Amino acid sequence: MKMMPTLASLDSAANWRKAPAAIGTPIAAIDTPALLVDLDALEANLANVHDLIHAAGIAVRPHAKAHKSVDLARRQIAAGAIGICCQKASEAEVFVRAGFRDVLITNQVIGQQKCERVARLATQARIGLCVDHPEQVRQIGEATRAAGSLVELLVEVDIGHGRCGVADAAEALALAHAIKSYDGNLLFGGIHAFRGSAQHMRGPGERAQAVHAAVLKLTGIVEVLKGEGFSCSTITGGGTGTYALEAGSHLYTEVQPGSYVLMDTDYAANRLAADMPPLRHALQALCSVISVHSGHAVLDGGLKAFAVDQGLPQILHAGWKVNTISDEHCVVLREAGALPLEVGDKVRLLPSHCDPTVNLHDWLIAVRGGVVEEIWPVSARGAVF
Amino acid sequence: MKMMPTLASLDSAANWRKAPAAIGTPIAAIDTPALLVDLDALEANLANVHDLIHAAGIAVRPHAKAHKSVDLARRQIAAGAIGICCQKASEAEVFVRAGFRDVLITNQVIGQQKCERVARLATQARIGLCVDHPEQVRQIGEATRAAGSLVELLVEVDIGHGRCGVADAAEALALAHAIKSYDGNLLFGGIHAFRGSAQHMRGPGERAQAVHAAVLKLTGIVEVLKGEGFSCSTITGGGTGTYALEAGSHLYTEVQPGSYVLMDTDYAANRLAADMPPLRHALQALCSVISVHSGHAVLDGGLKAFAVDQGLPQILHAGWKVNTISDEHCVVLREAGALPLEVGDKVRLLPSHCDPTVNLHDWLIAVRGGVVEEIWPVSARGAVF
Numbered sequence: 001m002k003m004m005p006t007l008a009s010l011d012s013a014a015n016w017r018k019a020p021a022a023i024g025t026p027i028a029a030i031d032t033p034a035l036l037v038d039l040d041a042l043e044a045n046l047a048n049v050h051d052l053i054h055a056a057g058i059a060v061r062p063h064a065k066a067h068k069s070v071d072l073a074r075r076q077i078a079a080g081a082i083g084i085c086c087q088k089a090s091e092a093e094v095f096v097r098a099g100f101r102d103v104l105i106t107n108q109v110i111g112q113q114k115c116e117r118v119a120r121l122a123t124q125a126r127i128g129l130c131v132d133h134p135e136q137v138r139q140i141g142e143a144t145r146a147a148g149s150l151v152e153l154l155v156e157v158d159i160g161h162g163r164c165g166v167a168d169a170a171e172a173l174a175l176a177h178a179i180k181s182y183d184g185n186l187l188f189g190g191i192h193a194f195r196g197s198a199q200h201m202r203g204p205g206e207r208a209q210a211v212h213a214a215v216l217k218l219t220g221i222v223e224v225l226k227g228e229g230f231s232c233s234t235i236t237g238g239g240t241g242t243y244a245l246e247a248g249s250h251l252y253t254e255v256q257p258g259s260y261v262l263m264d265t266d267y268a269a270n271r272l273a274a275d276m277p278p279l280r281h282a283l284q285a286l287c288s289v290i291s292v293h294s295g296h297a298v299l300d301g302g303l304k305a306f307a308v309d310q311g312l313p314q315i316l317h318a319g320w321k322v323n324t325i326s327d328e329h330c331v332v333l334r335e336a337g338a339l340p341l342e343v344g345d346k347v348r349l350l351p352s353h354c355d356p357t358v359n360l361h362d363w364l365i366a367v368r369g370g371v372v373e374e375i376w377p378v379s380a381r382g383a384v385f
Numbered sequence: 386m387k388m389m390p391t392l393a394s395l396d397s398a399a400n401w402r403k404a405p406a407a408i409g410t411p412i413a414a415i416d417t418p419a420l421l422v423d424l425d426a427l428e429a430n431l432a433n434v435h436d437l438i439h440a441a442g443i444a445v446r447p448h449a450k451a452h453k454s455v456d457l458a459r460r461q462i463a464a465g466a467i468g469i470c471c472q473k474a475s476e477a478e479v480f481v482r483a484g485f486r487d488v489l490i491t492n493q494v495i496g497q498q499k500c501e502r503v504a505r506l507a508t509q510a511r512i513g514l515c516v517d518h519p520e521q522v523r524q525i526g527e528a529t530r531a532a533g534s535l536v537e538l539l540v541e542v543d544i545g546h547g548r549c550g551v552a553d554a555a556e557a558l559a560l561a562h563a564i565k566s567y568d569g570n571l572l573f574g575g576i577h578a579f580r581g582s583a584q585h586m587r588g589p590g591e592r593a594q595a596v597h598a599a600v601l602k603l604t605g606i607v608e609v610l611k612g613e614g615f616s617c618s619t620i621t622g623g624g625t626g627t628y629a630l631e632a633g634s635h636l637y638t639e640v641q642p643g644s645y646v647l648m649d650t651d652y653a654a655n656r657l658a659a660d661m662p663p664l665r666h667a668l669q670a671l672c673s674v675i676s677v678h679s680g681h682a683v684l685d686g687g688l689k690a691f692a693v694d695q696g697l698p699q700i701l702h703a704g705w706k707v708n709t710i711s712d713e714h715c716v717v718l719r720e721a722g723a724l725p726l727e728v729g730d731k732v733r734l735l736p737s738h739c740d741p742t743v744n745l746h747d748w749l750i751a752v753r754g755g756v757v758e759e760i761w762p763v764s765a766r767g768a769v770f
Contacts, residue, residue: 017475020498020770031498031770065712087713090402107713108675110685110729113405113416132676135728163716164676164683196711290493291517291549298549300495303741305769308694309710325694326581327450327740328472328492331548343520344495355712356688359745362767381767382747384690385405385416 019363025372028346032288033301035361036348037072037376039368041280042261046079048277049243049260054080056247061085061104061236063258066355068380069364070098072261083126085256089114090383096125098379104128104236106192106256108136108156108164114385115143122149128234130156130192132166134178141182152189153179154234157221159214161195169224176230190232193218194256199241200266204273211238211245219251240267244276264354266310283354285313286365287330289345296323297341299330301349306330307356313349317341322349404748410757413731417673418686420746421733422457422761424753426665427646431464433662434628434645439465441632446470446489446621448643451740453765454749455483457646468511470641474499475768481510483764489513489621491577491641493521493541493549499770500528507534513619515541515577517551519563526567537574538564539619542606544599546580554609561615575617578603579641584626585651589658596623596630604636625652629661649739651695668739670698671750672715674730681708682726684715686734691715692741698734702726707734 020031027036053060062076065087073084073095083102086092092103103125109118118140121127131137131153144151155172158165166172172191179188198210214237222232238246238255240263246252259267262283272278285305291298299315302325306313312322313330319338324331330349334340341347351357358364359381366374405416412421438445447461450472458469458480468487471477477488488510494503503525506512516522516538529536540557543550551557557576564573583595599622607617623631623640625648631637644652647668657663670690676683684700687710691698697707698715704723709716715734719725726732736742743749744766751759 017767031496033769108683108728110673110675111416133728136675139729162681163711163714167678288495290495290521293552296547298493301769303692303694303738304744304767307688309688326548329548343493343518344524353688359689360767361769382402382689382745384418384686384746 017362019365019375021365021372021375023372023375027286027367027370027372030286030365030372032286032346033305034286034363034365035358036284036286037262037364037366038280038282038284039366039373041282042075045261045263045279045282046075048279049257050079050081052244052277053247053255058247058252059254061254061256062261063106063239063256064095064380065091066258067262067358067364068378068383069376070095070379071374071376072364073100076261082254085258088383088385089117090385091380092121092127093117094380094383096121101125104154106130106194108132110136110139112139112143115139116147118151119143119147119149122151123147126152128152128154128189130154130164131175131179132156132164134175137175137178137182137186141186144185145182150185150187152187154189154192154236156192157218159193159195159217160210161197163196165193169221172221172225173228173230176225176228188230190234190236190253191218191222192236194237194239196239199239200270201241202269202271204271207242208245211242211249215249215251222251240279241270244273259354262354262358264310264357265314265350265352281350283351283358284316285349285351286346287349289341289343289347292341292343296331296333299332299347300328301330302326302328304328305360306349306351307353307360309356310353313351316348316350402747404750404760406750406757406760408757408760412671412752412755412757415671415750415757417671417731418690419671420743420749421669421671422647422749422751423665423667423669424751424758426667427460430646430648430664430667431460433664434642435464435466437629437662438632438640443632443637444639446639446641447646448491448624448641449480449765450476451643452647452743452749453763453768454761455480455764456759456761457749458485461646467639470643473768473770474502475770476765477506477512478502479765479768481506486510489539491515491579493517495521495524497524497528500524501532503536504528504532504534507536508532511537513537513539513574515539515549516560517541517549519560522560522563522567522571526571529570530567535570535572537572539574539577539621541577542603544578544580544602545595546582548581550578554606557606558609558613558615561610561613573615575619575621575638576603576607577621579622579624581624584624585655586626587654587656589656592627593630596627596634600634600636607636625664626655629658644739647739647743649695649742650699650735650737666735668736668743669701670734670736671731672734674726674728674732677726677728681716681718684717684732685713686715687711687713689713690745691736692738692745694741695738698736701733701735
């Protein structure tokens with residue numbers, strides 16, 4: 001195979017991809033469309049969620065797929081996280097290269113190139129990985145043997161998401177035995193159990209019921225594994241919608257919230273139990289008004305600046321509302337009595353889904369007190385492999 | 386303002402972003418999720434659309450926002466295109482840097498940073514730009530004066546999209562006069578008139594009616610401008626849904642199709658007039674099966690590999706169907722009688738909307754005869770400014 005080109009080599013003159021601001025730039029002078037991170041809100045979210053989980057004696061392993069930022073993940077580690085989660089081999093590579101030494105890939109990894117990447121990473125950091133099929137064990141087992149490294153495998157259990165995960169204890173046990181057959185290069189670490197759909201149930205009672213059912217099922221599987229000599233030192237899962245429930249489960253050993261630190265309108269639509277701290281919208285988009293008309297205005301961010309799988313972004317400008325979005329524009333409508341927008345005005349919006357929205361941008365502009373305090377590249381943007 | 390960091394400097398060790406294949410790699414060995422470009426299909430689309438427009442004596446100016454690829458745009462120029470369209474100042478910068486010498490930015494550009502970028506580009510290439518408000522004229526006029534360059538401005542006319550564009554001849558005329566006041570640095574070039582919504586009307590009769598109404602309106606405005614001494618040397622617009630109509634309008638001087646070259650399932654849902662060549666799906670995604678279950682399987686591409694504003698991608702594997710998509714996965718369901726998928730299998734899918742899907746990827750893998758023939762970086766990926 002010939003040498004593969006890399007973006008670094010092809011794109012070396014790419015200074016057109018400069019950040020839309022410098023340290024100290026007032027927010028109103030940031031070029032648009034840009035993603036802002038409100039540092040006060042981010043720090044409040046970090047403290048609220050980490051404190052609650054730590055108070056239960058459980059570890060926090062935040063999901064870096066939500067922000068893909070090395071700088072932001074460093075703040076999570078500084079706030080007590082034991083390591084991070086990634087979702088892709090290439091994403092894990094970015095974080096290991098940046099110095100992270102405990103990375104769990106909460107996904108199934110298939111294919112020779114990817115397994116070799118993961119096996120190589122395991123020579124530099126503690127790497128965990130999920131499996132739900134013997135073929136996955138075989139592939140990563142062969143790769144770690146060849147690399148002389150050790151990867152810790154978690155058996156993923158389906159707790160109602162209907163996506164990945166084994167169905168029952170018998171399947172989990174079969175995988176544990178398969179892992180054992182690569183002793184020295186694979187280590188059985190325990191269980192991964194995440195139900196994305198439970199995160200977005202709107203009522204706190206529904207979410208509690210979903211986690212309760214999951215804990216019952218997992219407890220049975222853990223017992224069966226233990227009876228066969230497979231101790232689950234790690235039981236990991238949970239997210240921004242349910243983190244307090246896993247933390248209080250007396251079963252999970254660590255929790256993996258991701259969106260909590262940035263927040264989006266989809267998670268904000270969850271109703272919280274009375275004793276839960278509300279999380280703040282640290283992530284906001286800044287757009288410019290590029291065209292104005294009698295009843296509408298046009299903003300300079302569209303489908304290439306906002307993911308819309310969870311709905312349109314929400315504009316933070318009184319009396320205006322996002323009506324439609326196209327590749328490069330949002331059309332916002334003026335309600336009766338609202339003050340007009342002018343060409344050149346800058347407005348803020350709340351994204352509906354932070355993970356795929358951040359992945360559309362090269363930069364997160366961290367702001368406080370009306371000015372830019374830090375500039376963070378979206379380090380693992382586009383790490384799909 | 387301090388020096389702004391650039392991704393090139395921060396990301397210089399980014400060889401993790403390597404291409405998922407090398408020249409000569411068999412398709413089955415390409416790492417996933419990847420975007421494939423079927424070169425036979427692409428060449429057929431290029432020939433069909435360019436030939437039809439050229440036969441009407443009209444110029445083709447393809448929209449590079451659809452593919453963001455310098456390599457693909459070079460093929461469009463080789464197939465007779467007179468230049469390209471871009472949608473953003475930073476996108477235009479990528480193409481000018483790569484040697485393109487005639488770029489029309491089919492958008493309003495606002496803000497000092499962006500206007501300075503455009504004015505600077507105009508020292509190296511012929512740059513066109515749209516306006517629909519005097520403030521836009523003022524900003525680019527001041528920037529070109531400072532840079533000593535000349536930008537050609539097109540007055541955008543709203544022909545029913547309800548987004549950007551002036552409403553009538555009086556507004557168009559006022560802008561033409563504003564442009565004239567920057568004589569030597571701004572040039573009145575004519576009219577830009579594009580109706581995105583008309584591109585996706587399913588019936589050929591509806592689309593013909595929409596373009597007919599637009600041509601009537603534009604003809605009136607062109608006459609008024611001419612009467613005041615403003616000759617429209619360029620009248621530009623149209624897209625993949627209507628290109629033959631603008632080509633046959635006896636008014637438009639150039640047409641701007643973008644998606645035609647790659648195609649997606651949304652455009653494929655348009656019913657074509659009997660004499661129109663059908664376009665082929667040159668763009669396909671390749672995904673791996675990472676997890677299998679009794680009635681479903683899981684693919685390794687999700688919302689970070691597919692834009693879903695126009696619906697889910699369509700899997701090209703008999704008896705299987707995409708049911709749900711999440712950040713990193715598609716869940717595909719097996720219909721009765723379908724052959725099973727196995728962990729490690731690779732499957733192809735058709736994206737629903739090519740423009741924002743390409744923008745999610747670093748690479749287009751050009752294939753022919755079952756192997757990789759060329760590897761194209763998505764040169765202007767993420768050029769949102």
